Amino acid sequence: MSDSTLIPIIEHSAMLVGQAVPRACLNDMAKEIDRAGEQEELASLVQRVWKAGRLDGLPKPLENPDAPDCPFLARDPQHGWCVAVSRNPDGSWLAQASAGGKVSIDAAAAQCLSIPAREVVAGSTTRSLDVIWQTVGKYRSVFAEALLATFLINFLAIATSIYSLQVYDRVIPHNGYQTLFVLTAGVVLATLFNVVLTQVRGTILDKTSTLIDQELSEWFFERALGIHLSFRPKSVGTLSSQIKGLELVRGVMSSASLFLLADIPFAFFFIYIIYLIGGLVAVVPLIFFFISALSGILFLWKIKKYTQLNQGQSNRKVGLLVESIDSIEMVKANGAEFELQSRWNALGNEAAEVDDKLKRYSVLPGNIVSFLSQMAYVALVCFGAYLVTLHQMTMGALIACSIISGRILSPLGQLPGFMMRWGHAKSAIQGLDQLLSLPNELDDRAHALIPGHLEGQLRVEQAVFRYDREISALEVANLDIRPGERVGIIGSIGSGKSTLLKLASGLYRPAAGRVLLDGMDISLISPRVLRQAIFYLPQDIHLMSGTLRDNVLQGLPDPGDEAILEAAKKTGLFELVRQHPKGLALPISEGGRGISGGQRQAIGLTRMLLAKPQIILLDEPTASMDAGTEALLVATLKEVVSQGATLLVATHKSALLPLLDRLLVMKGGKLYMDGPRDAVLSRLSGQG
Ligand SMILES: Nc1ncnc2c1ncn2[C@@H]1O[C@H](COP(=O)(O)OP(=O)(O)OP(=O)(O)O)[C@@H](O)[C@H]1O
Incomplete structure (x- = not known):
C-alpha cells in the first residue's frame, strides 16, 4: 500500500473543505501510518490519520457516491489515492491524483470515503475570551502536566541552597569529604534533571500553544469571512488590525508568560522554605514581596490606559497604510502624496506621545522591582548576620536563604512587561469581540434551508x-x-x-x-x-x-x-x-x-x-x-x-x-x- 501519499492527499482534501493540518501534527500522522497492520481496514487507517491531524469530523466509507458528496477521497486500484472533484458525463469521476494531474476513476472499483467539512460552532458566544478559554481547555491535561513540572522545577531549585547549607554547616566544620562528594553528586544530578525538565516543559508548552494558536486563528479568520457583507466594518485597515489582534493575545499565551504566572505563587513556597531554614529572617522577603507587588500594581492602571490608546492609534495607522497602498496609483496621479504624508505624520506624533508614556510606565516598575530585589538581598544578609551573631541562625542557613531569596522577586520584575502585553491583548480582545458581535453567516448555517x-x-x-x-x-x-x-x-x-x-x-x-x-x-x-x-x-x-x-x-x-x-x-x-x-x-x-x-x-x-x-x-x-x-x-x-x-x-x-x-x-x-x-x-x- 503506497501510503506515503496518504498524508499529502489528506492535507489536500482538508484544504478543499476549509480545514488545515497543523504542521506540528505531521509526525503524529506519519506514526499512525507506520502503526497500520496488514489486515487493517482502509477506512479505519484514514480515520486514525485524520484524527492525528486534529481535523474535524471523521471520513466515513461512501458506498455509492453521488455528486453532492464531492469532494471525496478515493483509493483507486490504478491511480492510488485521489480526491474526486466532479462527475464526468459518462458517470466516471474526475479526480485529482496524489501523483499530480487529473485522472478519471470508477467509483465502483475504488474505495471511497467522505471528506468531513470543518465543524462550525454556531457563534452563540460573542466573547472571544470564551472561545480562547474553550480552545485552551481542550489541552488542559498538557497544562496540568506543565504545572506539575513547574512544581518539580521550583522544588529542585532549592537543591543548591540546601547544598550550601549542608556544606557550610556540616561538611566544613567536620572535614566530611565523603559527605561533600555525595552531596556534590546529588546537587549536580538535581540540576541536570532540572534543566532537562525545563527543556521538556518548554517544548511541550510551545507545541501546544502553536496548536492552540493555529486553531484560534482559523476560527477567527472563518468568522471574519462569515460576516454579512451588509455589516462589514467600513475600514479595511481596522478590520485587518482587529483580526491581527489575535497575535497580541497569542503573545500573552506564550510559554514565557505562562511560566511567569505559574512562578509567582511559588514565591510563598520559597518564603516558607526560608522560614524553615532561617526562621525569623523570612519576614524580610515577605515584606519586600508585598512592597514590590504594590509598586507594580500602582502602575497597572496607567499601563492599561495607555495600552488602550496605543492600540487605537496603531489600528488607525494600519488603516491609513492599507488605504494608501491600495489607492497609490490614484494618489500619485492626483499628486496628493503630501496630504497622506501629513495625515501619517499627525498620527505618528500622537502615537509617539503615548508610546513614550507607555514605555516609561512599563520600564519604571521593572527598575523599581530590581532595586527592591537588591535591597531585599541586603536587608536579608544584614538581618541574617545579626541573627547569626545572636546564634539564632547558622552561617550556612544565611547563605542558603540568600540564594533562595533571589528567586522570590525576579518574577515580579517581569510583571509590568506582562501587564503591558496583557493590556494590548485586552484591547485586541475588545476588537475581536466587536467582530464577533456582527451578524455572521456561520450562525445561520444550523437552521439554513x-x-x-x-x-x-x-x-x-x-x-x-x-x-x-x-x-x-x-x-x-x-x-x-x-x-x-x-x-x-x-x-x-x-x-x-x-x-x-x-x-x-x-x-x-x-x-x-x-x-x-x-x-x-x-x-x-x-x-x-x-x-x-x-x-x-x-x-x-x-x-x-x-x-x-x-x-x-x-x-x-x-x-x-x-x-x-x-x-x-x-x-x-x-x-x-x-x-x-x-x-x-x-x-x-x-x-x-x-x-x-x-x-x-x-x-x-x-x-x-x-x-x-x-x-x-x-x-x-x-x-x-x-x-x-x-x-x-x-x-x-x-x-x-x-x-x-x-x-x-x-x-x-x-x-x-x-x-x-x-x-x-x-x-x-x-x-x-x-x-x-x-x-x-x-x-x-x-x-x-
Ligand atoms: N459601498 C457603498 N457605501 C455607501 N453608499 C454606496 C455604496 N455603494 C453604492 N452606494 C450608493 O448607493 C447608491 C446606488 O449605487 P449603485 O452602485 O447601486 O448605483 P448604480 O446604478 O449601479 O451606479 P453605476 O451605474 O455608477 O454603477 C448611490 O447613491 C451610491 O452612492
Whole structure:
C-alpha cells in the first residue's frame, strides 16, 4: 500500500473543505501510518490519520457516491489515492491524483470515503475570551502536566541552597569529604534533571500553544469571512488590525508568560522554605514581596490606559497604510502624496506621545522591582548576620536563604512587561469581540434551508436597502423575475442598479422587506446552495494572488485544463492564456495588478461558464471590453440562457440589449419602469 501519499492527499482534501493540518501534527500522522497492520481496514487507517491531524469530523466509507458528496477521497486500484472533484458525463469521476494531474476513476472499483467539512460552532458566544478559554481547555491535561513540572522545577531549585547549607554547616566544620562528594553528586544530578525538565516543559508548552494558536486563528479568520457583507466594518485597515489582534493575545499565551504566572505563587513556597531554614529572617522577603507587588500594581492602571490608546492609534495607522497602498496609483496621479504624508505624520506624533508614556510606565516598575530585589538581598544578609551573631541562625542557613531569596522577586520584575502585553491583548480582545458581535453567516448555517432543486425565480418584496443606515440606496416595492427570464437593468449612474443585483445575489440583506428565491427568503437559504445556484459578477472584479487558473476556479472543483480553455475561448480570455508562456499558470499578483479591466471581466465570465449556475447576475459585464470581445460574449450569453438560466444584467451598453426580453429602469434608487424590452425602449425614446 503506497501510503506515503496518504498524508499529502489528506492535507489536500482538508484544504478543499476549509480545514488545515497543523504542521506540528505531521509526525503524529506519519506514526499512525507506520502503526497500520496488514489486515487493517482502509477506512479505519484514514480515520486514525485524520484524527492525528486534529481535523474535524471523521471520513466515513461512501458506498455509492453521488455528486453532492464531492469532494471525496478515493483509493483507486490504478491511480492510488485521489480526491474526486466532479462527475464526468459518462458517470466516471474526475479526480485529482496524489501523483499530480487529473485522472478519471470508477467509483465502483475504488474505495471511497467522505471528506468531513470543518465543524462550525454556531457563534452563540460573542466573547472571544470564551472561545480562547474553550480552545485552551481542550489541552488542559498538557497544562496540568506543565504545572506539575513547574512544581518539580521550583522544588529542585532549592537543591543548591540546601547544598550550601549542608556544606557550610556540616561538611566544613567536620572535614566530611565523603559527605561533600555525595552531596556534590546529588546537587549536580538535581540540576541536570532540572534543566532537562525545563527543556521538556518548554517544548511541550510551545507545541501546544502553536496548536492552540493555529486553531484560534482559523476560527477567527472563518468568522471574519462569515460576516454579512451588509455589516462589514467600513475600514479595511481596522478590520485587518482587529483580526491581527489575535497575535497580541497569542503573545500573552506564550510559554514565557505562562511560566511567569505559574512562578509567582511559588514565591510563598520559597518564603516558607526560608522560614524553615532561617526562621525569623523570612519576614524580610515577605515584606519586600508585598512592597514590590504594590509598586507594580500602582502602575497597572496607567499601563492599561495607555495600552488602550496605543492600540487605537496603531489600528488607525494600519488603516491609513492599507488605504494608501491600495489607492497609490490614484494618489500619485492626483499628486496628493503630501496630504497622506501629513495625515501619517499627525498620527505618528500622537502615537509617539503615548508610546513614550507607555514605555516609561512599563520600564519604571521593572527598575523599581530590581532595586527592591537588591535591597531585599541586603536587608536579608544584614538581618541574617545579626541573627547569626545572636546564634539564632547558622552561617550556612544565611547563605542558603540568600540564594533562595533571589528567586522570590525576579518574577515580579517581569510583571509590568506582562501587564503591558496583557493590556494590548485586552484591547485586541475588545476588537475581536466587536467582530464577533456582527451578524455572521456561520450562525445561520444550523437552521439554513437546503433546497434540493432551484428553479431560479426571484422576487423582491417591499425591499429597502441602506449602506450607511440613514439614506436608502434602494427601495423596490415589487419585482418578479420568472425562471429563465433575461432581464436588463438600466438607469443613470448611482440609480441603484448594482445595489439591486447585490440584493438579488443574497450577499447583502435588505433593511426592510424580503428577497425571495423560489418563494424562500433568500437570507434563510444555505449560503453554499445559494452560491452554487447564483453567479454574481460585480462591477469591480478583485483578483487574488495566485495563478490565472486559481482565479478562474475560485471556489469551483478543477474540471481540468481542457474544460477551462474551452470556456476561455467563449469569453475572450483565451487570448491572454495563449500569449503568456505559462498559460493558465500565469502568475497574478495581489489585487490582480497587471490584469486589465476587460481581462478581469473575461476571467469572471469564464468562471461563470464553468460554474453552470441557474441564476446569472452581471454588473456591467462588458464595460471594459472592445466591440469584438463584447460580440463574442453576447453570443456566449445567448447560448447560456438558451439552456434555461435566469439572467439579470445591469448595463449601459446597447450591445447587450438584443439578448434581453425585459428591461427595468432604475431612477433614484427606485424602479421607475418595468416592461418588455422594446416597449420600455420606445417609452424612453418618447420621453427623450
Ligand atoms: N459601498 C457603498 N457605501 C455607501 N453608499 C454606496 C455604496 N455603494 C453604492 N452606494 C450608493 O448607493 C447608491 C446606488 O449605487 P449603485 O452602485 O447601486 O448605483 P448604480 O446604478 O449601479 O451606479 P453605476 O451605474 O455608477 O454603477 C448611490 O447613491 C451610491 O452612492
